[in-house]
Amino acid sequence: MPDHGLETSAFLAALRGDTPSRRPLWIMRQAGRYLPEYRAVRERVTFHDLCTQPELACEVTLQPLRRYDLDAGIIFSDILTPLAPMGAEFDFTHGSPKLASPLRDESEIKRLRVVEPAEELGFVAEAIKMVRSERPDIPLIGFAGAPLTLAAYLVEGGGSSDFRHFKTLLYTRPDLAEWLLDTLASQVIKHLTMQIEAGCSAVQIFDSWASILHTKDYRRFAAPPIKKILDGLAHLGVPRIVFSKGGAGNLPILRELGAECLSLDWTCDFADVAAQAPGQVLQGNLDPIALFGDRDELVRRAQAVCRAGDKAAGHVFNLGHGILPPTDPDALALLIDTVHAHSPEA
Amino acid sequence: MPDHGLETSAFLAALRGDTPSRRPLWIMRQAGRYLPEYRAVRERVTFHDLCTQPELACEVTLQPLRRYDLDAGIIFSDILTPLAPMGAEFDFTHGSPKLASPLRDESEIKRLRVVEPAEELGFVAEAIKMVRSERPDIPLIGFAGAPLTLAAYLVEGGGSSDFRHFKTLLYTRPDLAEWLLDTLASQVIKHLTMQIEAGCSAVQIFDSWASILHTKDYRRFAAPPIKKILDGLAHLGVPRIVFSKGGAGNLPILRELGAECLSLDWTCDFADVAAQAPGQVLQGNLDPIALFGDRDELVRRAQAVCRAGDKAAGHVFNLGHGILPPTDPDALALLIDTVHAHSPEA
Numbered sequence: 001m002p003d004h005g006l007e008t009s010a011f012l013a014a015l016r017g018d019t020p021s022r023r024p025l026w027i028m029r030q031a032g033r034y035l036p037e038y039r040a041v042r043e044r045v046t047f048h049d050l051c052t053q054p055e056l057a058c059e060v061t062l063q064p065l066r067r068y069d070l071d072a073g074i075i076f077s078d079i080l081t082p083l084a085p086m087g088a089e090f091d092f093t094h095g096s097p098k099l100a101s102p103l104r105d106e107s108e109i110k111r112l113r114v115v116e117p118a119e120e121l122g123f124v125a126e127a128i129k130m131v132r133s134e135r136p137d138i139p140l141i142g143f144a145g146a147p148l149t150l151a152a153y154l155v156e157g158g159g160s161s162d163f164r165h166f167k168t169l170l171y172t173r174p175d176l177a178e179w180l181l182d183t184l185a186s187q188v189i190k191h192l193t194m195q196i197e198a199g200c201s202a203v204q205i206f207d208s209w210a211s212i213l214h215t216k217d218y219r220r221f222a223a224p225p226i227k228k229i230l231d232g233l234a235h236l237g238v239p240r241i242v243f244s245k246g247g248a249g250n251l252p253i254l255r256e257l258g259a260e261c262l263s264l265d266w267t268c269d270f271a272d273v274a275a276q277a278p279g280q281v282l283q284g285n286l287d288p289i290a291l292f293g294d295r296d297e298l299v300r301r302a303q304a305v306c307r308a309g310d311k312a313a314g315h316v317f318n319l320g321h322g323i324l325p326p327t328d329p330d331a332l333a334l335l336i337d338t339v340h341a342h343s344p345e346a
Numbered sequence: 347m348p349d350h351g352l353e354t355s356a357f358l359a360a361l362r363g364d365t366p367s368r369r370p371l372w373i374m375r376q377a378g379r380y381l382p383e384y385r386a387v388r389e390r391v392t393f394h395d396l397c398t399q400p401e402l403a404c405e406v407t408l409q410p411l412r413r414y415d416l417d418a419g420i421i422f423s424d425i426l427t428p429l430a431p432m433g434a435e436f437d438f439t440h441g442s443p444k445l446a447s448p449l450r451d452e453s454e455i456k457r458l459r460v461v462e463p464a465e466e467l468g469f470v471a472e473a474i475k476m477v478r479s480e481r482p483d484i485p486l487i488g489f490a491g492a493p494l495t496l497a498a499y500l501v502e503g504g505g506s507s508d509f510r511h512f513k514t515l516l517y518t519r520p521d522l523a524e525w526l527l528d529t530l531a532s533q534v535i536k537h538l539t540m541q542i543e544a545g546c547s548a549v550q551i552f553d554s555w556a557s558i559l560h561t562k563d564y565r566r567f568a569a570p571p572i573k574k575i576l577d578g579l580a581h582l583g584v585p586r587i588v589f590s591k592g593g594a595g596n597l598p599i600l601r602e603l604g605a606e607c608l609s610l611d612w613t614c615d616f617a618d619v620a621a622q623a624p625g626q627v628l629q630g631n632l633d634p635i636a637l638f639g640d641r642d643e644l645v646r647r648a649q650a651v652c653r654a655g656d657k658a659a660g661h662v663f664n665l666g667h668g669i670l671p672p673t674d675p676d677a678l679a680l681l682i683d684t685v686h687a688h689s690p691e692a
Contacts, residue, residue, distance in 0.1 A: 162670060164635055171639025171647070211557075211592065214633060215615050216650075246557065248595050249614060268595060269561050287560060289510055293517025301517070304562075324508060 005137040006201060011071040012139055014314045015202060015239035015260050017281060023306060023315060024071035025339045026141070027332065028243075029322030030064040031076045034329060037063050047092040051081050054126035061131050065138055067329070068336050071316075072139045072202070075128050075195065079145030079206055080153060082191045085120035086112045088154055102157030104165060106176055109154075114186045117194040124191075125198035132199035139202060142195030146207035146242075147184040147225035148218075151177070163212050170213075170221060177221060185225035189232035196236050204241040204263065205229060211246025218250050227257050234258075241283060245321060251276055266320025270308035281314035288319045291331040298331060299338050306342040351483040352547060357417040358485055360660045361548060361585035361606050363627055369652060369661060370417035371685045372487070373678065374589075375668030376410040377422045380675060383409050393438040397427050400472035407477050411484055413675070414682055417662075418485045418548070421474050421541065425491030425552055426499060428537045431466035432458045434500055448503030450511060452522055455500075460532045463540040470537075471544035478545035485548060488541030492553035492588075493530035493571035494564075497523070509558045516559075516567060523567060531571035535578035542582050550587040550609065551575060557592025564596050573603050580604075587629060591667060597622055612666025616654035627660035634665045637677040644677060645684050652688040 006012060010020035032038055038060055042050065050056050057076045065073050080090045080097055090097040103109045118125065131140055145153075153159075155166040170177045192203045205226060213222060230240050243263035244254055254262055255277050263283035264273065270282055290301045302317075309315030317339045323332065352358060356366035378384055384406055388396065396402050403422045411419050426436045426443055436443040449455045464471065477486055491499075499505075501512040516523045538549045551572060559568060576586050589609035590600055600608055601623050609629035610619065616628055636647045648663075655661030663685045669678065 162635065164638060164670065164672070167633065167635040168638040171636060171643050211613060214613055215618070246592065266560055267557060272561070287513065289508065289513040290517060292510060292514040297517050324510065326510070 006139050009071070009139050009201070011316060012201060012239065014316050015241070015281060017314050022071075022340050023309075023317055023342060023344075025317040025336060026070050026072040026074065027064070027323050028074075028319055030068075030070065030074065031060045032323060033325035034323055034327040034332075035063055035067070036329070037067075047078075050076060051078050052123050054123050054130055057123070057127035058130035058134070061127065061140075062134055065135055068333060069340065070138070070336070072141055073131060073135065074141040074143060074204070075124065075131065075200065077124055077127075077143070079143070079150065079208075081124070082117065082121055082144065082187055083150065083154065085115045086187060088112065090153070090158075096159055097153070099154065099157040102165065103154045103180075104169070106173070109176060109180050112154075112180070112183055114183060114190065117191050121191060121194065125194050128195055128198035128200055140200050141202050141204055141241075142192055142198075142200030143204045143206060144188040144191050144229075146205050146210070146222070147181040147188065147229075148213075148222035149207050149209045150184045150188075151180050152209050152212070154180070163209070167212070170217065174221075181221060181225040182228070185228040185232075188229050192229070192233055193236065196233070196238050200238065202239045202241060203233065204243055205259075207242065207244045207247060209246075210244040210250065215250055215253070218247075219253050223253050223257060230258050243283070248273065255280060261314070261316060263316075263318060264320065270305065270315070271311045274308075274311035274313075279313045281316070282309060282312040283316040283318050285318070285320040286335070288321050288324050288327070291323070291327045291335065295331070295334060298335060302335055302338045303342055306339060306344075310344045352485050355417070355485050355547070357662060358547060358585065360662050361587070361627060363660050366660075368417075368686050369655075369663055369688060369690075371663040371682060372416050372418040372420065373410070373669050374420075374665055376414075376416065376420065377406045378669060379671035380669055380673040380678075381409055381413070382675070383413075393424075396422060397424050398469050400469050400476055403469070403473035404476035404480070407473065407486075408480055411481055414679060415686065416484070416682070418487055419477060419481065420487040420489060420550070421470065421477065421546065423470055423473075423489070425489070425496065425554075427470070428463065428467055428490065428533055429496065429500065431461045432533060434458065436499070436504075442505055443499070445500065445503040448511065449500045449526075450515070452519070455522060455526050458500075458526070458529055460529060460536065463537050467537065467540065471540050474541055474544035474546055486546050487548050487550055487587075488538055488544075488546030489550045489552060490534040490537050490575075492551050492556070492568070493527040493534065493575075494559075494568040495553050495555045496530045496534075497526050498555050498558070500526070509555070513558070516563065520567075527567060527571045528574070531574040531578075534575050538575070538579055539582065542579070542584050546584065548585045548587065549579065550589055551605075553588065553590045553593060555592075556590040556596065561596055561599070564593075565599050569599050569603060576604050589629070594619065601626060607660070607662065609662075609664060610666065616651065616661070617657045620654075620657035620659075625659045627662070628655060628658040629662040630664050631666040632663075632681070634667050634670050634673070637669070637673045637681065641677070641680060644681060648681055648684045649688055652685060652690075656690045
């Protein structure tokens with residue numbers, strides 16, 4: 001699909017390292033529970049329906065784009081969605097996702113199969129095409145989970161405070177852990193390729209649990225499957241963003257992966273990161289909780305992130321993590337105005 | 347109390363930056379649920395009893411010292427114990443600690459009062475004296491929570507996934523947050539002074555939630571009360587350890603505090619830290635989950651931590667976080683033998 005209407009996109013210009021017409025901004029989980037219009041839809045249908053029915057996914061993807069002057073959309077889906085046809089369907093009915101039978105041993109893990117997303121996950125492509133058709137003027141981001149994060153979900157069977165089962169696998173059967181991570185990378189390549197072919201102009205890989213490993217283990221286990229994904233998408237020519245929560249300590253490793261943009265959480269100072277990673281386009285990194293503070297303080301903090309972002313080779317403004325459900329939608333409106341009004345220092 | 351029998355302590359020598367007779371080792375939460383003898387006591391009494399009855403606290407403190415060849419003991423207590431007489435008693439009966447009325451506004455926060463621990467927390471001093479009398483040959487560590495971690499517990503009323511209430515306080519009433527953090531620092535000074543006067547030969551400040559703030563906020567809010575505590579203890583002449591979970595990104599700030607030793611979690615490579623912080627004695631940092639892996643892998647990983655620790659000005663071996671309840675006690679025995687047998691490279 002040609003990028004009709006996207007020639008002047010500030011988001012895509014910043015990702016290319018060009019000078020954008022304004023500082024681009026989008027918000028992780030911008031289609032989410034903080035919006036009353038999202039909650040209205042969600043009252044009628046399940047989370048699973050939202051992810052798997054293209055009309056619904058399209059509708060909630062469009063909601064924040066109607067309300068706010070955002071520089072990108074992100075298709076509504078879940079990082080665990082592509083795991084269901086692989087053989088591991090998570091249950092979302094009780095809040096946090098749960099896998100009835102976590103994958104702990106070789107026979108359970110090796111049962112996973114790489115599937116053709118066009119056959120099994122076509123609803124994601126459908127939703128993307130619908131959004132692109134409605135809003136050809138706004139770039140749409142496709143996404144997937146990083147293999148480390150997906151593998152941890154599969155082995156733990158959900159979230160965890162200590163990742164004991166996943167790390168025990170890593171420390172007892174590193175070969176099997178590597179097979180799992182590599183298999184997930186293969187599936188993610190197919191899933192993101194489908195999303196790009198359906199019309200996404202950029203992709204983001206979410207490594208929500210980048211902070212659970214020793215830096216040497218991150219290099220050995222977590223980085224190669226991300227590198228494989230980035231390499232497997234390179235021929236498609238769309239910018240690739242890697243979001244790493246708690247991963248600022250792994251910056252030297254992240255830089256080597258070859259992503260056009262690194263998205264980091266709210267704990268690090270982008271001025272420091274830019275000094276360590278010259279030439280790197282950065283995305284982030286306002287604390288989502290800043291949206292709960294005084295409005296003056298919100299503006300000050302947003303401007304501080306902009307000033308720090310100005311030190312980088314390019315800056316896409318975002319939060320350092322997803323926007324929280326109790327957030328006041330008006331606070332986000334103020335944030336967006338503040339960021340777009342902020343001019344880089346001379 | 348004179349340090350009778352402690353002149354040759356490897357633990358204290360390493361903390362002083364001297365060459366110890368062997369690589370010292372102790373384990374965070376070494377008196378804990380992984381020990382059957384601890385569970386046997388705990389079956390009869392509540393957690394609150396364990397913390398507040400000197401005989402019980404002494405007994406469980408001694409348990410790991412009987413079973414293992416450890417280089418230090420740590421008095422059994424809880425970081426939330428000193429908050430009860432201040433006016434905020436946590437309930438431990440349902441697993442994770444809960445405060446019935448979290449401190450959210452000024453009137454609730456300003457009600458906290460600094461108390462004399464000899465009057466209100468004398469049971470901790472009693473327990474320390476009992477342990478010292480039983481085991482004068484082993485240095486005993488006193489401890490307290492860092493003000494950031496304690497303040498977050500008080501405002502959230504327990505643990506949290508996003509620390510929304512505490513950070514909203516920080517972003518709306520920084521003056522009140524600073525009052526709270528400073529008040530907690532005053533109480534911690536008194537609490538640790540009492541522990542040292544009762545016989546502790548070293549103290550550790552636990553900053554379990556060091557990772558929740560932007561590095562500039564950590565410098566502004568979290569570091570000054572730790573500095574105040576360290577300064578307030580300096581005249582007592584015992585080594586001071588600061589444990590920072592997830593805080594490796596704040597290393598330049600932590601170094602300035604003046605602690606004799608920094609204890610870091612399992613995610614960072616001590617060889618890298620030592621390069622950034624020459625002259626700094628380090629404590630840690632094996633992943634607690636390594637104790638669940640293959641025994642060969644446990645030995646390899648322990649030796650890797652020792653080799654990395656050899657790059658520092660001094661190394662006290664420990665885990666990067668507390669030992670987990672499902673840990674096999676025999677795995678810890680193997681770890682202790684491995685660490686004591688490991689010789690620094692020539």
